[in-house]
Amino acid sequence: MxxxxxxxxxxxxxxxxxxxxxxxxxxxxxxxxxxxxxxxxxxxxxxxxxxxxxxxxxxxxxxxxxxxxxxxxxxxxxxxxxxxxxxxxxxxxxxxxxxxxxxxxxxxxxPAASGPQGPLALATVAYERVLPAVKHVGEVAKTYFLRQAAGQGFDDAAFVDRRGRLSEGSIWNLAFWDGTAVVWPDAEMLGGTTMGIVRRQLDRLGVPQRVQEVTLADLPALAGGVVMNSWTPGVAVHRIGSVSLPEAPNFLELLHQAYQAEPLTSP
Structure with missing residues (x-):
């Protein structure tokens, strides 16, 4: 049994x-x-x-x-x-x-999980995690800001650091698309395992990637955005704060393709 x-x-x-x-x-x-x-x-x-x-x-x-x-x-x-x-x-x-x-x-x-369907709307919150590179427990702020965002009509929250840079979501990494390349935010954050899988498989597939600072003011120039975590390599985001992001089905498909290309390993 x-x-x-x-x-x-x-x-x-x-x-x-x-x-x-x-x-x-x-x-x-x-x-x-x-x-x-x-x-x-x-x-x-x-x-x-x-x-x-x-x-x-x-x-x-x-x-x-x-x-x-x-x-x-x-x-x-x-x-x-x-x-x-x-x-x-x-x-x-x-x-x-x-x-x-x-x-x-x-x-x-x-039970196995696959994450929400999306697209998601993310509230922006001024917040920087302690020891951001460590996935540690007891982070009351993540659930608190998720609940605050839901009370404002959003699906979740995205964090903005003291320099105005988007870093990560409550339990998500952020990724963006400029039409030809994947854009990863440059800020202090937790590097997700799914993010690591996707990045190395995108390299293998020859897909351009870059790391750059992304602020709310930069979003209108981008062609799409997603969140990802251990549940999924990509859930579409259609709004961050008051800024709308266009649909990017090809970007979403590309991320899922990269994730599926990663071999499964027995523990």
Missing amino acids: TSFVVQRNGQAATAEELAPLAFAGYAHFTAMQVRGGQIRGLDLHLERLRSASKELFDQALPDDRVRSYLRTAVEAGPADLSLTATVYSPAGEFTVAGADAEPEVLVRTG
């Missing part, structure tokens, strides 16, 4: 083990979609966990051990599922973890 699981270090997690984590917020994670028991961009997920662990805990678990925890969870569930791997220190919050406080891994699986 297969089922969705919550596992700690490859074993079923108990309520006693989970209780302190329910009230903690010093951890990092990666989220992925599993299809046919395999994962796209597994190397990017492992690199994310490795680099974030070194940043937060001054050490990282070996990749083969992390893969074994992922594999145990995947094998316990259906062929298609969502998986979140969270790395935390048993020393907990508000402590100076010693070298012997080796990080531990909590893995949770659930």
Whole structure:
């Protein structure tokens, strides 16, 4: 029998083990979609966990051990599922973890997801995440600004930094199209694994790409925009703040084509 699981270090997690984590917020994670028991961009997920662990805990678990925890969870569930791997220190919050406080891994699986249909309208919010390069937990601002945006009639929020640059969405990376090339915003942000997959596959396909600062004033000159995350390589965005973006079905198709070109890997 297969089922969705919550596992700690490859074993079923108990309520006693989970209780302190329910009230903690010093951890990092990666989220992925599993299809046919395999994962796209597994190397990017492992690199994310490795680099974030070194940043937060001054050490990282070996990749083969992390893969074994992922594999145990995947094998316990259906062929298609969502998986979140969270790395935390048993020393907990508000402590100076010693070298012997080796990080531990909590893995949770659930139903497969593919994201919203779109197109989306994004409210603009002046906000910069702490440790933007780390996918860490306890970010109340992301849900808060999503709820604020929904209350204003938008679907979600896009963040603008102190220099007026668009950086990312609440749980999304942003990407734009100028008619011939993909434009990635230049700002402090979390580099998404789906973003990494798409970028390297666009390179393989010979599609021009560039990184540049993008402000609200730059949007009228662009030919389309999307958001992407572990759910999907592209959901169309038709408005950011008060600025409309044109439909760009070819751009959307190109991003999905690039994502599908990434090989699936068993954990």
